[in-house]
Amino acid sequence: MLADVPAAPFPIPTAGGGPTYRVGIVGASGYTGAELMRLLAGHPNFELEVMTGDSKAGTAVADLYPSLALAYRGRFFEAYTPEIVDGLDVVFCGLPHGVSMGVIPEIIDNVGVVVDLGSDFRLKNPQLYPDWYGAEHVAPEYLPEAAYGLPELFRSDIAEARLIAATGCNAATATLTLAPLLAAGLVEPDGIIINLITGVSGAGRPPKENTTFCTVDENVTAYGLLTHRHTPEIEQALSVSTGRDVTVLFTPHLAPLNRGILASCYGRPTRSLDTGEVLEAMADYYRDEPFVVVDHRSPSTKAVTGSNAVHLTGRVDPRTGLVMGVGVLDNLMKGASGMAVQCANIAIGLPETTGLSTVGVYP
Helix, strand or coil: CCCCCCCCCCCEECCCCCEEEEEEEECCCCHHHHHHHHHHHCCCCEEEEEEECHHHCCCEHHHHCHHHCCCCCCCECECCCHHHHCCCCEEEECCCCCCHHHHHHHHHHHCCEEEECCCCCCCCCCCHHHHHHCCCCCCHHHCCCCEEECHHHHHHHHHCCCEEEECCHHHHHHHHHHHHHHHCCCECCCCEEEEEEECHHHHCCCCCHHHCHHHHCCCCEECCCCCCCHHHHHHHHHHHHHCCCCCEEEEEEECCCCCCEEEEEEECECCCCCHHHHHHHHHHHCCCCCCEEECCCCCCHHHHCCCCCEEEEEEECCCCCCEEEEEEECCCHHHHHHHHHHHHHHHHCCCCCCCCCCCCCCC
């Protein structure tokens, strides 16, 4: 069921049916920016007017991303200034961690809606940023108003927001997997274990020692042991959405995949359960959601590649007594740019499925 949404801020009537909204991307040259550009090229109501990328300013879009050559023929990345986005209806920020908190205060009063794909406005408690990100938050006054950008759990908040903090890709996968089990009271909220496998594109486009081909190929590495930054984000989202004080042990693993995330989540049951009850709880929770599949089949990352879909399943192990949930999504789509477009659709007053596909690219 779609939420009631406010009137769009600056609609421009068009002959093609429905208003057109003027859109910009600050930080368009990275992977999430490129994925946004791909999605916006096919969005019937969003017109991409501004694409900034300071490290690639003056570079033709087609030179950096030949896949976008036809959609953005003759277009170039521009240098960012606050004035460049003035008057736009939607601005997406695809900036590195710690950068958005300096940029968004410069632009938020002069645009309609800002969707931040970074982590700078996800956590409500500013004291968590020094602990998990190693730096003080420079704009904590905006944290209370930032809507957490996970539509399946926080749709009504997104519909009323001018600042949306899109969910982290790892956090989205784990949260969507666990939320129905916690909301139904099927698993204990403490001591939840999340083991997650993620593709290399989640680390971004700039080269890093741990993401070179020779490092990643035929290699799987656990990282962020006990300290991964998505841990408090997962705990916050699950605690707020279910009304329970949730704690998790989260361990991501980098695998030789371009894109995709698979999360296996384990919790202790609150009572005697069977697999049928777990699957039914998950299906009931997401019954009206356009992008969520709950199935007995074990989900795979390939099934969701290029789509905004999430595939989920669940099990109860009678031998150990544990409840297991498994979820997959495309980290650049439902884990980042697709989710950002979904959030923008809701905030601007469009059907949230506009410009987004539920169909994966296979093989």
